[in-house]
Amino acid sequence: MIEMFLWNNLRNIVKFNKKFIYHQTNHRISVLNQFCIFEVKYFCTCIKTELEQEIKSESISDHQSYETKNVTIIKWNKFRWEEEKKDDGTKWKFLEHRGPMFAPPYEKLPSNIKFFYDGKEMRLSEEAEEVAGFYARMLDHDYTTKDIFNKNFFGDWRKCMTEKEQSKIVDLSKCNFKQMQAYFLELSEKNRNRTKEEKLALKEKNEEIVKEYGFCKIDGHKEKIGNFRIEPPGLFRGRGEHPKMGKLKKRVKPEHVSINCSQDSEIPKPPAGHRWKDVRHDPTVTWLASWTENVQGQVKYVMLNASSKLKGEKDWQKYETARKLHRCIDKIRTTYKDEWKSKEMRIRQRAVALYFIDKLALRAGNEKDEDQADTVGCCSLRVEHIQLHEEKDDKEYVVVFDFLGKDSIRYYNEVPVEKRVFKNLQLFMENKKGSDDLFDRLNTSVMNKHLNELMEGLTAKVFRTYNASFTLQQQLDELTNADDNEAEKILSYNRANRAVAVLCNHQRAVPKTHEKSMEKLKEKIDAKREAIREAERGMKEAKRDAKNSVKEKQIYEKKKLQVKRLNDQLGKLQIQETDRDENKTIALGTSKLNYLDPRISVAWCKKFNVAIEKIYNKTQRDKFRWAIDMAGPEFVF
DNA sequence: TCGTGGACTTAGTATCTATCAG
């Protein structure tokens, strides 16, 4: 009933402003999106009371059952119509939650699991045993072959020992953790072999926890929390050549945790016998809890899930900024090309760096401390990271980039550039050592300050977003054929996605099973081919007989259909093969989740009649709900 | 203007789970 009521109202709104409402598919009403609340607000207040009753009667959270229960959809949107934008920097008015969940306390090893030092059994104190266990678990990981890791671990481990232990255990290579390791392996094996009932019970227990800790109330909405579990203790796993790898990440106690919630909410209770570090009521930030991690001294936060309104709005804003850049990108490009000729070194460097950020989607490149892995971005490039070739492989003025970027992922690219850029780079490199900064007159704050003058809200990372989304749009236009079948269309989408991932250098380790799974796929394809040959033979025979009787003609038709079906299946397998091989070292997820304006994808789906579910899984649909409701088929970047 | 800390986004990988062939 509510549905009908709403639907009638929606129709009015459709007439009012076509832009905001899109379609009614099957049983689902695709409702106004949350960001267009002001225009439609007055049409909807009339149903406010009914909706509120509906909401009170159920305790479904905003994000739940979004696609199955229309009522839930209504609920999600209802509040948003009522909300007002605050531009005083406050992010919420009301915030209530249960506080974070702590790691389970340490359980001592059974007494038959022994640790040996220098061949002799040795009982460890509880604390020393726990930390030894962290190491034992990692014994067959590459990390434990690294000197820095071992040195850091051993240093921190010794700090947890009793004096007696300290005086005895002085050499890591004399430690034998084998029994502990075997015990942990056995334990995880046991966990894996749990019976169905045990698994179910565990699942239910977990659901209880999520129900209790996993949600918060924020301005009238029940929203999912992203990470309500506090990080358990363990050994720090830095990426690349991290100088702190192996250091002990200590157990976080309530006494280390700050809580943020509204004054008039029910303040979360700390675990019995403990107290919070402090309780704040700061509406200018979005975190619910925070603590300082001991290895790098960084603040860690408990924040909302990406499906929340707060995060969704921010995401939307990000893409709006990128679209704004689209409108002035020509001017910006003309300007920086012009500045390659500037008299001032500072400006030339800025202009060349911006060219790289724009053309190659490089990251800004903040300075880093000594106690972090040595990685760089655009502004922090050093002379040793590029090579200049007047000519390379028939191309003129080639710059070869070779450096480690974020997460110590290698960036290697041979890029032909304009002569002027090339000459400038030669100039920047004059009289410098390899370890000197390429852009010595430049850093990210200079760059961003300049960018902000060119366009309000413009920073270096906007170029990455913009170029990624622009590339997607352009690749989709180029690759998609309207008369392809669905599998082919999706391959095109993935290829466009892939082009972006390549641009942004999103890599992954080749999956361990890649080789094997490719072989299997090949076998499948061969088998399918064989089946087709077989079926075709059968079909031909049937065709001969088909003239004889109606019944035999039917058989022929059946066989014909079967051949067609088999061929379709073969096509799908072949597409899968290409797709998977092309994906071997490229990770699509990151760009899909963080760089591609979802409205482009949604519009593409609608235009080519592909179900959203084919390109976005559940998590992704939750995150991009705002776009799924908003974008019409005509949305282009 | 420069360094630092805080807040928030972006990132790859480890682990879990749903699905599918056998």
Added chain:
DNA sequence: CTGATAGATACTAAGTCCACGA
């Protein structure tokens, strides 16, 4: 039904960017 596998999700490290204080 079962084990392999691929895809989904959890996890947390590592970036970006901005505000603030000296």
